[in-house]
Amino acid sequence: MATSTPSTAYSRDLGEELRKVREKSTDLTGAAFAIKLGWDPSKVSTLENGKYRPSEIDLVQYLSMLGKDIDFFEDFKRRFSRAFDEYIVLVPDNLRALAMAESTAKTIMRYDPQSLTGLLQIPEYTDALYRMGGFVTEERIPALVQSRSDRQSILRRHNRPKCLFYIHEHALETQVGGPRVMEDQYARLLFNVHLVRVVPADAPVVATGCTLWEFEKAMPVAFIEGDLVNVFVQDPAAIVRARLLFDRLAEVALDEEQSRSKLAEYVGRPREDFDAAGTRLA
Template structure:
């Protein structure tokens, strides 16, 4: 039997419907009774297993007394097509604040990611994150701290009672880029070494010496869970893209398979990260870029 026919868009809309119901203090059974629907219909809409039409969404939300602006936002979500390519604009937010991403991460049982030029947000220290956010063209100066806090909040995923299996591929150039200077990078590298001690987290370094590789197209993450089809998440400065078609997912699986061949293994990566942390610690100031031996 195949996995249920559910999409990222349907699951996000379902989560919004459930939140609206819980806000007014109704159970699923009580909501079904109020609407004159079956409980299974309400349950499937809220879980994303049933594609909620614009009409059903309007009836449901109106029964919850949702404000007009929020109603219009969610009706627009209901109108969008499920064609395997779902674009979510960031607006004035960063991806960390994107509800679509948080929902998918929270249900994933495994997440495999690749970063080319920076460290994954789930692994960033607060100071490293602040430097990254502060230099984002999308964030006003007075909005930096709130965005940093949002990024730190997402890291609760690592400390969850039953966390997903996390595998991070990170390119050597991301680790050598002295974001914030040597002190910030020393603390960041120590953080990475610590994360490798967690039983559900792995970090593998892709050496610069490997040259060209399939990951040059940019960073991404593959998210999987037991109840839904896998998806690939890709982001840029202004929007995020959720890819769910089997063909797209297969393409990114091939990229990951090649990265697995090129990257250092977990033990080698941990040793090299510790060496680079020591080099940053010995650097005199933030203007110096350490030069540890190239990973082999």
């Protein structure tokens, strides 16, 4: 029987990837595949759920049974070597771990001080944001915009996670795209105001953007999203600090009705106000 290890967002992503490889390569169930390998059935289950740190021999046996070559094995070996660390650093292009964390979370809390929450962005805003950043090539932008739009489907599920998005007023003031894009984006936020709390411009809080995911059967994960790297954190002390941040935000943010009124001000803002705002970053 495999010894279970506390999973991370990245180990669950890699386990899910292994499951998909198995299902594409064979018609065997996990239990039947374990028997073929000579493993206890629980070993395949814990591995594919990201709760088991596989040895090099485990990976060789698992992947070779599926007909994978040495290069495929070396790639998985490299990625699994850090999969259970309390701090995982990934390039922003790796969206699987992010999407899996969002889709399996029980609760999602997020703070955005500079741009609007990705799960509430309209495609035109996302497109303009990528173009302003200048970190991705022109031809990759449509796929990234579509990926962000696809991730938003979790908010339409009947069993969607409980979400609360804190958005600093500086992010509301930053024009991304043209005036019509901002008008439509404000309208999207107003429609979802039950998920939004606006942090007023004069609120006494200084902090970087952060997400806190909580899960039914896994440890909480804090997530810091950047232009150069994304960081997934399960260190208990860091989780405590993330919770303290959201406690502070709850104290200084506007409530739902106040946030509704604030967003309504932006929706009704004259065009010349948008033009005066320019295209600066907050």
